[in-house]
Amino acid sequence: MNRSLGKMLVGNILQTAALRFPDDPAVVCAGTGRRYTFRAVNERVNRLAHALGDLGFAKGDVVAFLSSNRAEMVEIYFALARTGIVGLPLNYRLATSEMVELMRAMGASGLIHEAKFAAAATAAQPLLKHVIEIGGDGTAPARDYERLLAAASPAAVEIELDEADPFYFNLTSGTTGLPKSYVLTQYNNSTLQPMFQAFETSRKDVALTVFPAFGRVGFAWIAAAVMYGIPNVIANFEPNDVLRLIAEERVTMVNLVPTMAAMLMPAIAAAPRDLSSLRAVVFAGSSLPASIREQTIEKLCPHVYEYYGMQETGALVASTPADRAKRPDSVGRPILFGEVRIADDEGRTLPPDTLGEILGRSPNAVTAYFENPQKSAETFRDGWIHTGDLGSIDAEGYLFIRGRKKDMIVTGGQNVHAAEVEEIILRCPGVADCAVFALPDDMWGERVTGLVVVAEGSDLTATTLEAHCRQHLAGFKTPKQFILQTEALPRTPTGKVQKFLLVERFGKASG
DSSP: OOSSSOOOHHHHHHHHHHHHTTTHHHEEEEETTTTEEEEHHHHHHHHHHHHHHHHOOOOHHHHHHOOOHHHHHHHHHHHHHHHHHEEOOOOOOOOOHHHHHHHHHHHEEEEEEEGGHHHHHHHHGGOEEEEEESSSSSOOOSSSOOOHHHHHHOOOOOOOTTTEEEEEEEEOSSSSSSSEEEEEETTTTOOOOHHHHTTTOOOTTTEEEEOOOSSSHHHHHHHHHHHOOOOOOOOOOHHHHHHHHHOOOOOOOOEOOHHHHHHHHHHHHHHHOOOOTOOEEOHHHHHOHHHHHHHHHHHHHHHHHEEEEEEETOOOOEEEEEHHHHHHHOOOOOOOOOOEEEEEETTOOOOOOOOOEEEEEEEOOOOTTTTTTTHHHEEEEEEEEEEEEEEEETOOOEEEEEEEEGEEETTTTEEEHHHHHHHHHSSTTTTTEEEEEEEEETEEEEEEEEEEEEETTTTOHHHHHHHHHHHSSSSTTHHHHHHHHEEOOOOOOTTOOOHHHHHHHHHHHOO
16 A cells, blocks of 8 residues: 655644744743743753653653643653653543553553642552652652753654554543543544634634643644644633633633633623633533523624534534524534534434434544453444434534433433433523433333532522423423532533433432
């Protein structure tokens, strides 16, 4: 088979930016106040790559890293990309025991960690040859990140790589048990441009990255900012900080999950800021309720983009403001090289406007889970990724999400899609957030249950909620039980509600 002589390698993205935009601002580290140009980032990446080699790490070794959103996350990703060392970005929201088990399962022999996560490093020590600490005071037994860089060469690293080489393990934001993992290749992560073309990204933009950088979405924004040669303000999500950074850094685009947008609204009302630089709010991670979309357009930014895809597929479709005006409830149409179709249970393509499972594939897509043949066989079939999401596509190619195939509640023999019920509940005044799920029921088989987070200051009652739902839903779709609380719902880093936790909690309570 003929192949091109050139290669799609992640390291080339930064190398090109350092040549084309050497003195332009590249990274603003919000938490530490540091600012780096593309030339400086490139040099620090080279130093880290050499430092890892000096410690004995080589192509194919696995090095875990554990940090909040800060400049070092950019450096670690690109240093790994240049050395062929395989990364394992860890979700700092996991329990220490879970992190250790993931490092053991993936064969990690090194760990780079932010100082505040030292407990995980201590627990994993028996597995590791070397531990490197970021932002410490230099007294920890781990090697100091900055000292290692200072002692290493700034010269380019010369290691033979292929676009099929593994780059890092990504952990899905699954809603049950330990995350599934899969290997992303150099190629998977060099083909991000179609997604950002859909967001109409240009050299005039300033990105704000508040998605956790340990996940695929966070890395996509890191890589895209470098690809376009634009400043990237990297921060941990905190509503007032986000608004301050947009105003001070003149941010033009930010990726949020709906929950983040909802959290920004009270902060905007409490302390108005100049948000006029913002030209695009991009949503992903979970369904976008109309109420949050409308508030975002009114109070944060008039131009809303959205994209859809699994972590396993990468982005498949995108909705622009023009798309939104035409099909307000659609997540958009396929991006360049993104393919989607709607299929029945036998994998047969269904006609337009017919509900079925969404199947997708793209150059960003992976082909299997790591050492999980059973789950791989369920998800990766006949050249397509079976998303488990339900949806339909109209005659013009617009995709509509209708919920999860496995998020379907069967009550009294009737199918109820949780997402449909949640959309109605979110329209009720006094509702800040909600999740609809099934609990066992002797009469109905499954009982439609609505857990509602009550907005601050609201006197919302279950009676009010039931009356509201009955106005808009069939009786069998209206929750038979409402649970009201003020604390936030348990969510994954990408915004999906961990409904299995709710079933465990309230199932026991009602059992």
